[in-house]
Amino acid sequence: MTSNAPNSLPQEIPGQSPAAETVISAQNLSLTFETADGPVHALKDVSLDINKGDFVSFIGPSGCGKTTFLRVMADLEQPTGGQISVNGVSPREARLNRAYGYVFQAAGLYPWRTIGGNIRLPLEIMGYDKADQAERVTRVLEMVDLAGFEKKFPWQLSGGMQQRASIARALAFDADILLMDEPFGALDEIVRDHLNEQLLDLWAKTGKTIGFVTHSIPEAVFLSTKIVVMSPRPGRVTDVIESPLPKERPLEIRDTPEFLEVAHRVREGLRAGHSYD
Numbered sequence: 001m002t003s004n005a006p007n008s009l010p011q012e013i014p015g016q017s018p019a020a021e022t023v024i025s026a027q028n029l030s031l032t033f034e035t036a037d038g039p040v041h042a043l044k045d046v047s048l049d050i051n052k053g054d055f056v057s058f059i060g061p062s063g064c065g066k067t068t069f070l071r072v073m074a075d076l077e078q079p080t081g082g083q084i085s086v087n088g089v090s091p092r093e094a095r096l097n098r099a100y101g102y103v104f105q106a107a108g109l110y111p112w113r114t115i116g117g118n119i120r121l122p123l124e125i126m127g128y129d130k131a132d133q134a135e136r137v138t139r140v141l142e143m144v145d146l147a148g149f150e151k152k153f154p155w156q157l158s159g160g161m162q163q164r165a166s167i168a169r170a171l172a173f174d175a176d177i178l179l180m181d182e183p184f185g186a187l188d189e190i191v192r193d194h195l196n197e198q199l200l201d202l203w204a205k206t207g208k209t210i211g212f213v214t215h216s217i218p219e220a221v222f223l224s225t226k227i228v229v230m231s232p233r234p235g236r237v238t239d240v241i242e243s244p245l246p247k248e249r250p251l252e253i254r255d256t257p258e259f260l261e262v263a264h265r266v267r268e269g270l271r272a273g274h275s276y277d
């Protein structure tokens with residue numbers, strides 16, 4: 001993280017928030033997969049702006065294009081229509097600029113490598129020198145509360161710890177954008193609560209922009225500044241909810257009327273887009 005000197009910060013006009021910097025901008029984005037059974041419209045006319053420092057959750061039923069959208073942002077899939085920019089350039093250029101870290105559904109750690117070895121792997125590929133690699137591994141393990149686990153193997157860690165190690169791996173090259181595809185879906189609720197709190201803490205400390213896929217309404221509402229509700233066939237955005245909740249969020253916030261109101265709106269959005277077939 002680089003920090004600006006206080007006098008170089010943008011001047012705030014009283015009563016107005018400073019102009020938000022758009023990090024990801026999609027306009028009429030579409031992606032149709034040609035399959036043996038005919039075309040699958042995974043995304044259709046999706047328009048969305050994500051600002052610097054936003055925590056954006058994507059929620060919607062299976063097949064509504066959440067993963068596809070994240071993969072397009074990360075240059076892992078190519079759109080068939082519309083435009084998308086990341087940091088003002090194409091997803092490909094942004095990837096080459098190391099703009100994002102990606103956390104997959106399963107932790108995806110190599111079992112024959114230690115936790116440190118797993119985190120080091122992308123750094124080795126990117127050509128960081130050995131001393132820099134070691135410093136980064138130590139730093140990101142501390143960030144996810146896994147200091148001291150560098151020499152363990154993935155199978156020696158719980159599922160939650162493995163998922164934290166995979167987040168550490170995505171953090172290791174200081175990408176400003178973190179794209180997370182349902183990282184906590186396979187974990188039990190208590191572990192998930194704990195990881196949600198830790199993720200919010202990490203987000204507050206680093207100021208990263210986060211795109212997060214989930215199936216859980218409470219998780220989406222607890223974590224996000226913006227909730228994107230999606231619906232399938234074709235995959236599209238049906239609602240974008242700007243959260244009125246404060247940035248500081250203890251778990252107990254989930255019992256407040258404000259929280260329940262946002263959760264209600266998400267639920268209504270999901271219901272409206274659901275076909276029950």
Ligand SMILES: Nc1ncnc2c1ncn2[C@@H]1O[C@H](COP(=O)(O)OP(=O)(O)OP(=O)(O)O)[C@@H](O)[C@H]1O
Pocket residue numbers: 033034035040041042060061062063064065066067068069235
């Ligand atoms: N490589 C592919 N080839 C063909 N169809 C695909 C491909 N990838 C995704 N799809 C289809 O595109 C649609 C959107 O899939 P996607 O994985 O983005 O949905 P999702 O909302 O992330 O679902 P889930 O919640 O189950 O992960 C689905 O109908 C899926 O079958």
